[in-house]
Amino acid sequence: MSSSSGVLGEDIVSFGNQSELPPQRAVFGCENMETGDLYSQHADGIMGLGHGDLSIVDQLVDKGVISDSFSLCYGGMDVGGGAMVLGGIxxxxxxxxxxxxxxxxxxxxxxxxxxxxxxxxxxxxxxxxxxxxxxxxxxxxxxxxxxxxxxxxxxxxxxxxxxxxxxxxxxxxxxxxxxxxxxxxxxxxxxxxxxxxxxxxxxxxxxxxxxxxxxxxxxxxxxxxxxxxxxxxxxxxxxxxxxxxxxxxxxxxxxxxxxxxxxxxxxxxxxxLHISTSPAPLPTISNTTNTTTDMAPRLAPREPPRYDIPGVIKIGLITFYMSLSVKYSDLKPHISELAKFISEELAVNVSQVRLMNFTSKGNDSLIRWGIFPPQSDDYIANASAMDIIARLNENRVHLPDSFGSYKLFKWKIEPPPERTWWQQHSVTIVSTSVVLIVLGLLASGLWFLWRRREQSLVTYKPVDSAVPEQELQPI
Incomplete structure (x- = not known):
């Protein structure tokens, strides 16, 4: 007998950079104990593909990401390999x-x-x-x-x-x-x-x-x-x-x-079954030739991924730590240069890379970096975020030798900060205020011009000039 126990968790599920499926927030199980063959086997855990609310298939179907179908191809006795296809073929x-x-x-x-x-x-x-x-x-x-x-x-x-x-x-x-x-x-x-x-x-x-x-x-x-x-x-x-x-x-x-x-x-x-990043016409299936060489997949039709729909996380910040074998006093003049190298390695704009904090210990430095959304956006698109995380996980960040030996670790994603009432409406308030000020200045200018025009129409009389008798009135 074999058994498995653990806890339920919730996180972002991604199927790699080459997948057409957008990352999704999903509920999943995390094992903390195995017995029997489950413990001794080479595989590490079981992925639930059955029916039910907790099935990854049902979750993706309910969110409209895939059609209600999936395929598995199992390896042979002497040959490994295999494939899993989510969606119809x-x-x-x-x-x-x-x-x-x-x-x-x-x-x-x-x-x-x-x-x-x-x-x-x-x-x-x-x-x-x-x-x-x-x-x-x-x-x-x-x-x-x-x-x-x-x-x-x-x-x-x-x-x-x-x-x-x-x-x-x-x-x-x-x-x-x-x-x-x-x-x-x-x-x-x-x-x-x-x-x-x-x-x-x-x-x-x-x-x-x-x-x-x-x-x-x-x-x-x-x-x-x-x-x-x-x-x-x-x-x-x-x-x-x-x-x-x-x-x-x-x-x-x-x-x-x-x-x-x-x-x-x-x-x-x-x-x-591999899906290329640039869609190509699908081969036809022949009824007279060997279908092993003719079969091609057809994914369920779907719209381009959106990242503002419920159930898809909004990532406002990605942070990670970098330790370097360089004194911070020697490193400080080159922080901007280092940020530029990091932005190139993570394929983001240099304005998105910011130093959050640092500590120095002997000849080593520990820096916490933050990757922020582009200036015109409130959050990082999920596809971009997953690419950044993949580059960090796979150690695909390479720096010049002048920065000594270095190590990246402990990355973390954070949602966009909750905006206050003032932050949410500040643009509208400022815009309205500017309009009111302009209208006020315009009104004041028009009033001033009107007064000048009225004064120019009145006949000026010196103080000591004689007043005609017929204009005198009894008191």
């Missing part, structure tokens, strides 16, 4: 589909009807694959687990087909594995000694599997292999893990409630 013409009922369970189900070994159907009722949760496809499970009767029939059919091989003990004495020796150590030659296995779905479509889809390599005996299919205890659920889809592209088309399977070399598929 153009399915190859020979992709095999099985219906997936989202209401059946919280897992990804397929309607398995029959299993064939060496071309012959196992003597089982289709109902055996429909118990409890039905047939579940679980990428987080390593092997395959069948109900009791189905496992017995499968094991007997395999052993009848490999009677020429010697049955040996498994690599771990704690498990009663079914293993065989005498086969080729080259996994590509396994079909010469082990039978093919087919899964038939209710729609009549059939997924043909090679031996690597039900065998795992014996770790102690060269040329020996063990069954990677086990009995699922007394549980009537059929559980198909990652071994079943080795070197298989699996498309989880949740929008149309179906799952597609396409046998291919997953170590090379990323080159065919």
């Amino acid at each position: 153009i399915p190859p013409s020979d992709m095999v589909f099985a219906r997936s009922d989202p209401d059946r369970s919280p897992y990804y189900n397929i309607d398995l009807k029959e299993i064939h070994v060496a071309g012959k159907a196992l003597p089982l009722s289709p109902k055996v694959f429909d118990g409890k949760h039905g047939t579940v496809l679980d990428s987080g499970t390593t092997y395959a687990y069948l109900p009791e009767s189905a496992f017995a029939a499968f094991k007997d059919a395999i052993m009848k087909s490999v009677h020429s091989l010697k049955q040996i003990k498994g690599p771990d004495p704690n498990y009663n594995d079914i293993c065989f020796s005498g086969s080729s150590s080259d996994s590509s030659q396994l079909s010469k000694t082990f039978p093919s296995v087919d899964m038939v779905f209710n729609n009549g479509q059939k997924l043909s599997m090679s031996p690597e889809n039900y065998l795992f390599r014996h770790s102690k005996v060269r040329g020996a292999y063990c069954l990677g299919v086990f009995q699922n205890g007394k549980d009537p659920t059929t559980l198909l893990g990652g071994i079943v889809v080795r070197n298989t592209l699996v498309t989880y088309d949740r929008e149309h409630e179906k799952i597609g399977f396409w046998k291919t070399d997953c170590s090379k598929i990323w080159e065919r």
